[in-house]
Amino acid sequence: MNKGENGEIDPDFVARLAHYLGFDEGRVQHLFEKNYFARNWGKHDYLFRFDKEISHIERGTVLYEKGDSFEVIMGFPKIRRAMVLDPTIKKYFSGLEKVAVEEKMNGYNVRVAKVKGEILAITRSGYICPYTTERAKEKLDLRFFDDFPELVLYGEMLGPDNPYVPKEIYGIESVEFYIFDIREKNSGNPLSISRKRKILEEYSFLQVECFGEFPLQTAAEEIAKVVRKLGEKEHEGVVIKDPEMILAPLKYTSSQSNCSDLRHAFRFYNEAGRDYMLSRIVREGFQTVEWNENEAEFKKRYMQLGESILNPLRESIRSVKDGKRLYEEARIRVKELKTATEFGNYLKRLGIDAIFEEPQPIGNEYLIIIKKVNKSTNDKTQAILEGEFW
Amino acid sequence: MNKGENGEIDPDFVARLAHYLGFDEGRVQHLFEKNYFARNWGKHDYLFRFDKEISHIERGTVLYEKGDSFEVIMGFPKIRRAMVLDPTIKKYFSGLEKVAVEEKMNGYNVRVAKVKGEILAITRSGYICPYTTERAKEKLDLRFFDDFPELVLYGEMLGPDNPYVPKEIYGIESVEFYIFDIREKNSGNPLSISRKRKILEEYSFLQVECFGEFPLQTAAEEIAKVVRKLGEKEHEGVVIKDPEMILAPLKYTSSQSNCSDLRHAFRFYNEAGRDYMLSRIVREGFQTVEWNENEAEFKKRYMQLGESILNPLRESIRSVKDGKRLYEEARIRVKELKTATEFGNYLKRLGIDAIFEEPQPIGNEYLIIIKKVNKSTNDKTQAILEGEFW
Numbered sequence: 001m002n003k004g005e006n007g008e009i010d011p012d013f014v015a016r017l018a019h020y021l022g023f024d025e026g027r028v029q030h031l032f033e034k035n036y037f038a039r040n041w042g043k044h045d046y047l048f049r050f051d052k053e054i055s056h057i058e059r060g061t062v063l064y065e066k067g068d069s070f071e072v073i074m075g076f077p078k079i080r081r082a083m084v085l086d087p088t089i090k091k092y093f094s095g096l097e098k099v100a101v102e103e104k105m106n107g108y109n110v111r112v113a114k115v116k117g118e119i120l121a122i123t124r125s126g127y128i129c130p131y132t133t134e135r136a137k138e139k140l141d142l143r144f145f146d147d148f149p150e151l152v153l154y155g156e157m158l159g160p161d162n163p164y165v166p167k168e169i170y171g172i173e174s175v176e177f178y179i180f181d182i183r184e185k186n187s188g189n190p191l192s193i194s195r196k197r198k199i200l201e202e203y204s205f206l207q208v209e210c211f212g213e214f215p216l217q218t219a220a221e222e223i224a225k226v227v228r229k230l231g232e233k234e235h236e237g238v239v240i241k242d243p244e245m246i247l248a249p250l251k252y253t254s255s256q257s258n259c260s261d262l263r264h265a266f267r268f269y270n271e272a273g274r275d276y277m278l279s280r281i282v283r284e285g286f287q288t289v290e291w292n293e294n295e296a297e298f299k300k301r302y303m304q305l306g307e308s309i310l311n312p313l314r315e316s317i318r319s320v321k322d323g324k325r326l327y328e329e330a331r332i333r334v335k336e337l338k339t340a341t342e343f344g345n346y347l348k349r350l351g352i353d354a355i356f357e358e359p360q361p362i363g364n365e366y367l368i369i370i371k372k373v374n375k376s377t378n379d380k381t382q383a384i385l386e387g388e389f390w
Numbered sequence: 391m392n393k394g395e396n397g398e399i400d401p402d403f404v405a406r407l408a409h410y411l412g413f414d415e416g417r418v419q420h421l422f423e424k425n426y427f428a429r430n431w432g433k434h435d436y437l438f439r440f441d442k443e444i445s446h447i448e449r450g451t452v453l454y455e456k457g458d459s460f461e462v463i464m465g466f467p468k469i470r471r472a473m474v475l476d477p478t479i480k481k482y483f484s485g486l487e488k489v490a491v492e493e494k495m496n497g498y499n500v501r502v503a504k505v506k507g508e509i510l511a512i513t514r515s516g517y518i519c520p521y522t523t524e525r526a527k528e529k530l531d532l533r534f535f536d537d538f539p540e541l542v543l544y545g546e547m548l549g550p551d552n553p554y555v556p557k558e559i560y561g562i563e564s565v566e567f568y569i570f571d572i573r574e575k576n577s578g579n580p581l582s583i584s585r586k587r588k589i590l591e592e593y594s595f596l597q598v599e600c601f602g603e604f605p606l607q608t609a610a611e612e613i614a615k616v617v618r619k620l621g622e623k624e625h626e627g628v629v630i631k632d633p634e635m636i637l638a639p640l641k642y643t644s645s646q647s648n649c650s651d652l653r654h655a656f657r658f659y660n661e662a663g664r665d666y667m668l669s670r671i672v673r674e675g676f677q678t679v680e681w682n683e684n685e686a687e688f689k690k691r692y693m694q695l696g697e698s699i700l701n702p703l704r705e706s707i708r709s710v711k712d713g714k715r716l717y718e719e720a721r722i723r724v725k726e727l728k729t730a731t732e733f734g735n736y737l738k739r740l741g742i743d744a745i746f747e748e749p750q751p752i753g754n755e756y757l758i759i760i761k762k763v764n765k766s767t768n769d770k771t772q773a774i775l776e777g778e779f780w
Contacts, residue, residue, distance in 0.1 A: 082779075083779065087776065088779075090777070092777065266671075274668055279780065281699060282780075284703070285656075285659070285700060285703030285704055286707060288704055289704055289707040298700070302701065303693050304696070305700055306692035309699075310674060313672065313674070314678055316675075384676060387474070387481035387482065388478075389471065390672075
C-alpha cells in the first residue's frame with residue numbers, strides 16, 4: 001500500500017517545504033521517495049502525513065499548504081507508561097506540587113480540526129477516515145471550529161459503532177467523541193487542563209472524566225485506588241498530567257485492560273505482536289508486586305491472566321476446526337450510504353480485508369455489520385489442524 | 391565471542407576441505423571469515439564446528455582431519471514438533487505401519503564419541519564441554535568406543551548436577567547419560583531402534599524409555615495417554631520414531647513441560663525469547679482442543695498456565711525489590727578440581743557470567759555451586775522499580 005502514491009513531486013513545492021521545515025531539499029525529496037512523507041488520496045490529496053517520526057515530528061502529523069506557507073496538525077504524542085506508580089510519578093513529575101488524573105478511555109484516537117474550510121477527522125496515522133469524519137460532524141458542535149480555527153480537538157471515538165475498537169463498556173448507544181486534549185495547530189502546544197475543560201464545557205463537548213488533582217506524595221496511592229475502581233468496570237486506566245500541560249503526561253492501566261488486550265491478541269495469535277503480548281503480561285507482574293497482593297488476590301490475577309490467554313486461543317482453534325473462518329466483527333452507523341462506500345474503499349486502500357453486510361435502516365440512519373477477516377491466524381490454524389507444522 | 395578465533399587459515403587446508411565438502415574454495419574461505427565454520431580452542435583446536443546450518447549440514451556438526459581426509463560428527467537433527475497428534479502422525483509417517491514411541495527427556499544434549507583416540511562430549515552447538523566430558527568418561531562403559539569407533543552416542547545428560555538443565559524429576563542423584571540414538575560418523579545415519587537398543591543393552595548404557603510401537607491408526611490416541619501420564623510426573627514428552635529410523639522423528643510434549651518452560655522464561659522475562667514464550671502458550675491451546683477437554687480440565691489448564699507465567703515474574707520482581715540479584719543456581723560434581731577450573735574458563739569463553747562457590751568434598755568427588763547471573767532481567771527490573779520506563 002501507499003507505494004508511489006506521491007507521484008511526481010513539484011520541485012518548487014519541495015523547495016518551499018524544505019524551507020518551512022528547516023530541512024535541506026535533498027532530505028525532503030528523500031522523505032517523499034521513501035513515502036515517509038506521503039500524500040493522502042482522493043479529495044484530500046492536498047494533505048500530507050508523516051508516516052514515520054522525523055526529527056521530533058510525530059508520526060501521523062499532517063501538513064497542508066496555507067496561503068504561501070504551510071499549516072501543521074501535530075500527531076498524537078506518545079504517552080509513556082509508568083510500570084510502577086511509585087516512584088515513577090514522583091520522579092517524572094518532580095518539581096510539580098500536584099498532578100491531574102484523567103480517565104484513559106479505550107477507543108479510537110482521532111483529531112478533529114477545520115482544514116481549508118472543511119471539518120476533518122484525522123486518524124492517529126494521519127489518514128482522513130470518512131466514517132469518523134461523518135460521525136464527528138454529526139456529533140460535535142461545529143461552531144467551536146469557527147470560533148477557534150487555530151485549535152484541534154484530540155479525542156477518542158468510543159462505543160459499539162466504532163469499527164476499530166468496538167466497546168460496550170461505556171454505556172454508549174452508538175458512538176460518541178470524548179475529548180482529552182485541545183492543542184494548537186502548528187506548535188502542537190496543549191491548553192492547560194483548566195482552560196481545556198472550560199472550553200469543552202462551553203461547547204458541551206463530552207470529555208474524559210477527571211478524578212481530581214493529587215499531591216505528588218500521595219498520587220501513587222490515590223491513583224491505585226482509581227485504577228482498581230476503573231478495572232472493576234473493565235475500564236482502561238488513567239492518564240496522569242501536569243495541570244499546566246508543560247510536562248508530557250504518563251499513563252497507567254488496569255489489570256482488566258491488560259487482560260482485555262491479551263484476549264484480543266490471543267484470539268488472533270498469529271497476527272498479534274510478540275512484544276505486545278509480553279508487555280501486557282509483564283505489567284501484571286509489576287502491578288501485583290507494587291500492590292503487595294496477598295495469595296488470594298494473586299490467584300485471582302493469575303487465573304484471570306491464564307483465562308485471558310487460553311480461552312480466546314481455544315475459541316479460535318475450535319472455530320477453525322468447526323470450519324468457520326476467523327474474523328473480527330465490527331459495525332458502523334451512517335447517515336448516508338455514501339459514507340459506508342467511502343469507508344469501504346478507505347479500508348481497502350489501507351490493506352484491510354473487510355466484508356460489509358447489507359445496511360439495516362435504524363431511525364434515520366443505517367447500521368452496517370463489517371467482518372474483518374484474519375487470514376494469517378486462520379490459515380495457520382487450519383494448516384496445523386491438517387497436520388502441518390508450526 | 392569467537393570473533394577471529396579462526397586466525398590465519400592455511401590455504402592448502404582450505405583447498406582440501408573444499409574438496410571434501412564439495413564446496414568451492416571461495417565459499418569455504420567465506421565460512422571461515424564469517425566464523426560460520428569455527429575452530430575450537432585450546433587442546434581441541436583441531437576440531438572445527440559449523441556454527442550455522444550450511445547446505446543441510448546441521449549446526450553443531452563437528453569436523454576434524456583424519457589421515458589425509460576428514461571425519462565428521464553430524465549435529466543433532468532438529469526434530470519437528472506435532473502441534474496436534476492427529477492427523478500429523480498419520481500424515482507425516484504415512485506408509486509406515488507402526489511408529490515407535492520413546493520418552494523425550496529434559497536434559498542437556500550431548501554427543502559422545504572417540505576422536506583421535508580421546509573420548510569427547512560434544513555439545514549441541516559443537517563445543518567440547520570439559521565437565522560433560524569428565525562425567526561421560528566416568529559414567530559410560532568406554533569399551534563401546536573401542537568396539538565401535540565409527541559410532542557416536544546421541545544422548546542427554548540428566549540430573550541435578552547437570553549445570554545446564556538441572557532437574558530432580560528423574561530420581562537421579564548426580565548426573566547420568568541417557569542415550570536416545572546411535573549414529574554413524576560421517577553419514578550421520580542412525581541405527582534402527584532394535585539395533586540401537588541391543589547395543590545399548592550390551593554395554594549397560596542407560597537409555598530413554600520405549601513405550602512400545604503403535605499402529606499408525608491408533609498412535610495419536612495411545613500417545614495422548616502416554617503424554618498425560620508423563621505430564622503427571624512433570625516429564626517432558628515423547629519422540630515418535632520410524633522403527634527403521636529412515637524417516638526423521640517427531641516430538642510432542644506435555645502441558646507440564648510447556649508450563650515448566652514458561653516458568654523459566656518468565657523468571658528471566660527480559661532475556662527469554664518472545665517466540666519461545668508464545669510457542670509454549672499456543673501449544674496449550676491446540677492440546678486442549680485436540681484432547682477435547684471439559685470446562686473443569688480447561689480451568690485447571692489455564693490456571694496452571696497463568697501461574698506458570700505470573701508466579702516466576704512476581705518472584706523475580708520481588709527479589710530485585712528486596713535487593714537480591716537474579717541468578718540461576720546450578721551445580722556440578724567433579725572428580726578433579728581441574729575440571730571445574732576448565733569448566734569455568736569454558737563458560738567464560740562462551741560469554742556466560744557465572745560465579746563458582748567453594749568446592750565441597752562429597753565422597754571422592756567435589757560438589758560446586760554455580761550462580762549464573764541474569765543481568766538483563768536484573769537491570770531492567772531494577773530500573774523499572776526505580777521509576778524508569780520499560
